Amino acid sequence: MLAIEADALRRTYTSRTGWPRSRRTETEAVRGVTFEVAPGELFGLLGPNGAGKTTTIKMLNTLLLPTSGTARVFGHDVARDPVAVRRRIGYVFGGDRGLYDRLSALDNLRYFAELYGVPARDQKRRIAELLDLVGLTGRERERVEGYSRGMRQRLHIARGLLHRPDVLFLDEPSIGVDPVAARDLRRTVADLAAAGTTVLLTTHYMAEADELCDRIAVIAGGRIRALGTPESLKSRVGDRDVLDIEAYGAGEEALDRVRRVPGVRGVSTEDRGAVQTVSVQTDRGAELHAPVLAALDGVRIGRVVSREPSLEDAYIAIVEEATASTEAPAPTEPPSSTEPPSSTEPSSSTEPDGVPA
Numbered sequence: 001m002l003a004i005e006a007d008a009l010r011r012t013y014t015s016r017t018g019w020p021r022s023r024r025t026e027t028e029a030v031r032g033v034t035f036e037v038a039p040g041e042l043f044g045l046l047g048p049n050g051a052g053k054t055t056t057i058k059m060l061n062t063l064l065l066p067t068s069g070t071a072r073v074f075g076h077d078v079a080r081d082p083v084a085v086r087r088r089i090g091y092v093f094g095g096d097r098g099l100y101d102r103l104s105a106l107d108n109l110r111y112f113a114e115l116y117g118v119p120a121r122d123q124k125r126r127i128a129e130l131l132d133l134v135g136l137t138g139r140e141r142e143r144v145e146g147y148s149r150g151m152r153q154r155l156h157i158a159r160g161l162l163h164r165p166d167v168l169f170l171d172e173p174s175i176g177v178d179p180v181a182a183r184d185l186r187r188t189v190a191d192l193a194a195a196g197t198t199v200l201l202t203t204h205y206m207a208e209a210d211e212l213c214d215r216i217a218v219i220a221g222g223r224i225r226a227l228g229t230p231e232s233l234k235s236r237v238g239d240r241d242v243l244d245i246e247a248y249g250a251g252e253e254a255l256d257r258v259r260r261v262p263g264v265r266g267v268s269t270e271d272r273g274a275v276q277t278v279s280v281q282t283d284r285g286a287e288l289h290a291p292v293l294a295a296l297d298g299v300r301i302g303r304v305v306s307r308e309p310s311l312e313d314a315y316i317a318i319v320e321e322a323t324a325s326t327e328a329p330a331p332t333e334p335p336s337s338t339e340p341p342s343s344t345e346p347s348s349s350t351e352p353d354g355v356p357a
């Protein structure tokens with residue numbers, strides 16, 4: 001039996017805006033999403049902000065009803081049998097809420113174990129196991145208010161696992177977590193999947209998806225644009241080379257000149273302080289060094305490196321094709337985060353408070 005089946009899921013939000021005469025506005029957040037996840041699989045939903053990842057997860061974990069379409073978790077329909085679904089799932093949202101700051105980690109877990117109906121005789125052992133899994137053994141008597149973002153996130157995962165769910169939903173688990181903690185977090189998630197839990201993870205960090213996921217669905221504008229193993233997604237840009245050019249202040253005009261160079265397939269930029277990395281995807285073997293640099297005439301250039309395409313390049317190509325081919329709103333977040341998450345990353349305003357159902 002499949003762990004998760006999503007079949008033509010759609011969700012439209014209706015909201016009222018404007019004053020004094022309010023207007024109804026409809027947002028088609030998810031526009032027909034279909035995928036399956038096998039038991040024990042670590043499946044990633046990868047996409048820019050506003051792509052519909054959180055909305056998809058909330059339909060699967062019974063927090064939101066689909067506008068149309070169906071979904072099942074281990075055979076239980078999310079709309080018709082939400083109680084059975086909830087028994088099989090746990091979920092963790094990125095962000096800060098959902099834990100009691102004034103309590104220790106241990107007391108938080110005791111409290112939620114009680115709330116989730118973990119039998120009293122199992123609680124102690126289960127909590128010890130989970131503290132160990134998430135690497136918080138030895139710190140469990142400290143108050144959560146003194147915890148770092150990464151430690152909190154790992155405690156959230158422990159909380160989400162108390163009732164031994166078969167499926168864990170992790171929505172942007174590493175948002176706002178420092179790079180070292182994010183690496184620990186990835187290890188925790190990998191261990192979990194190795195132990196047999198099915199994990200559905202959303203992220204907009206490419207490296208995280210590449211390292212962790214068995215399969216990835218790239219979602220943009222409420223639709224799945226590509227689905228496959230990280231390797232198969234990368235092979236979509238296997239006929240390309242990438243030039244990474246360190247630049248200082250290359251504006252849109254200069255980038256457009258690069259886009260028009262024959263043989264150039266895509267251009268993206270990532271800013272890091274004063275330095276930009278301009279990544280230029282070209283046809284394989286096209287040797288476009290000279291014409292590309294000529295197109296950047298007037299821009300100060302640093303190092304230029306030629307490399308093989310990465311998952312991020314595949315992702316950029318997929319999202320660019322998707323937004324070019326539909327009238328779907330363009331993703332607002334530049335899809336260029338190979339960087340580990342930084343602590344300045346704002347958390348999404350649509351994030352729920354993570355308090356368990």
Ligand SMILES: Nc1ncnc2c1ncn2[C@@H]1O[C@H](COP(=O)(O)OP(=O)(O)O)[C@@H](O)[C@H]1O
Binds near residue numbers: 028029052350
């Ligand atoms: N409660 C809501 N009311 C209205 N629009 C919403 C609501 N939640 C999300 N949206 C909109 O739906 C779209 C998808 O959002 P979301 O599922 O949160 O995307 P993601 O998690 O990929 O960033 C966005 O355009 C977002 O603004």
Ligand SMILES: [Mg+2]
Binds near residue numbers: 053055171172
């Ligand atoms: Mg989200």
